[in-house]
Amino acid sequence: MLMIAPMHFGHIVPATMxxxxxxxxxxxxxxxxxxxxxxxxxxxxxxxxxxxxxxxWKYHDEVIEGQASIYQSLVTNTSKEMMCFSDFPMPTHFPVFLHHTVLFQYFQLYAKKFQLTKYIHFKTKVTSITKQADFPLSGQWNIMIVDENGKEEKLVFDAVMLCSGLQINPHLPLESFPGIQHFRGRYLHSHDYKKPQEFQGQRVLVIGASNSGVDVAVAISDQASQVYLSTRSGVWVFDPLGENGHPYDMSILSRWIFTKLRWCSWEGKKIEQKLNQRFDHANFGLQCNYRCIDRQGTINNPLPYRILSGTVIVKSNVESFTETEPSSKMEPVLKIWMPSFLQPGSLSIILQLKLMVHCRWIREIASLYLKMYFYQSCQNRHWLLLVRWNRLDQTVQLRKCKLVGPVAFSKG
Structure with a gap:
């Protein structure tokens, strides 16, 4: 998310400001x-x-409050060719799908190559962002920071780029599950999950069949006595490997294909047929009530085999919890939430596949090389910029440049 000086009709703040x-x-x-x-x-x-x-992607054995958290076994489900920065390809000896430790090494190489760490103040927290008193004229922002010693300082900037991510504060929607207060087992969010060994011999219910939910269900099924996977609307499960063993995203992620999917419903049906050829989702309890092009699917290879072996049992949506039930009923002693229906906490510069487009768009706005389209806000009488991040073609059109690669810009 970019916060920058307001643009008045007929007047643009000079780039030098x-x-x-x-x-x-x-x-x-x-x-x-x-x-x-x-x-x-x-x-x-x-x-x-x-x-x-x-x-x-910086792993910690313990959960640190206020910081994002990943689990020990996490491996990317996007290939390195599609995940790397466009100006810094990943080393050829890196695997196609990266363990989080390898991806962290890549970020270290990137920071070292372009000498980025000298611009970073570590162990420093931003506590507030407010507009300057003369904001309508200067467009500047007051930034309050606190260092590791508790010292506060106020700084002034011309623009702010929010890159804090979305996976910081876990949300447990307890109100969505009647009777949860009677549940005598332990429950936690996937944010707090680290290693499967801590669930050895336990019966575990995982709610939500998103990427994290399925990953965790598969991982802990080696240790738990039984794992149940609850999904309220089913899920389309994609294999990370496509035709001829190539990464799936190298063949299906293109502007041409997504343009076809938007207008040709039969293209989506063809994808669903291929997914069901691998395994019939209905027979595995994963039948979806939505089309595969309407929502993000889950990328996982071992899940169907775990279901066939009985180590993961698929269940429908949880209706309620009770303190005791007959022994024939499912009695999980641990409950993990991976809710896929939560609203995002903010609009930020995220999503690795489009990361460089986001950042380059914003830098062009900040330097005012970009021809802007303004929309008047009746509330504060400022002119605001409307951006649709998911349209690469629109980005190129507004930038008035040629698209050299999937995310590469050239000035013209």
């Missing part, structure tokens, strides 16, 4: 934002509350 940029977060988005600011001659200053770069 937009110099100092505050970048909040030193994860994948933050690193790319710093790099793009430097490319444009801006002056980035990044504040990271942790002690290292990487954000979500």
């Amino acid at each position: 937009v110099k100092r940029v505050c970048v909040i977060g030193a994860g994948a988005s933050g690193l790319a934002s710093i790099k793009c600011c430097l490319d444009e001659g801006l002056e980035p200053t990044c504040f990271e509350m942790g002690d290292d770069i990487g954000g979500l």
Whole structure:
């Protein structure tokens, strides 16, 4: 998310006024934002509350409050060719799908290559972002920070780039499950899950069949006495390997295919037929009540085999919880939430596949090379910029440039 000076009708703030940029977060988005600011001659200053770069992909054995968390066995479900920064390809010896430790190494290489760490203040938390008193004229922002010693400081910036991510604060929707207060087992969010060994011999119910939910259900099925996977609407399960053993995303993620999917429903049906050829989702209890092109599917290879072996049992939506039930009923002693229906907490620079597009778009706005389209806000009488992040073609059109690669821009 970019916060920048207002644009008045008939007047654009000179580019020379937009110099100092505050970048909040030193994860994948933050690193790319710093790099793009430097490319444009801006002056980035990044504040990271942790002690290292990487954000979500910096693994910790313990859960740290206020920071994103990943589990020990996490492996990317996007291939390295589609996940790398467009200006820094991943080393050829890296595997196609990366364990989180390997991806963290890549971020370290990226930061070292472009000397990004000298612009980052670690163990520094941003506590508030407010407009300057003369904001209608200056467009500047007041940033309050606190360092590791508790010292507060107020700084002024011309623009702010929010790169703090979405997976920071876990949300347990307890109100959606009547009787949960009577549940005598332990329940937790996937944010708090680390290793499968801690669930050895237990009966576990995983609610939600998103990528994280299925990953965790499969991982702990080796240790738990029984794993139940609850899904209220089913899920389309994609194999990470496509035709001829190539990564699936190298063949299906293209502007041409997504344009066809938007207008040709039969293309979506063809994909569903291929998915059901691998295994019939209805027979496995995963039949979806939506089309595969309407929502994000789940990428997982071992799940159907775990279902066939009985180590993972698929159940429908949980209606309620009771304190005791007959022994023939399912009695999980542990409950893990991976809710896929939660609303995102903010609009930020996220999504690795489109990361460089986001950052380059924002740097162009900050330097005012981009021809802007303004929409008047009746509330504050400022002119605002409307951006649809999911349209690469629209980005290119507004930028008035040629698309060299999937995410590469060239000035013209």
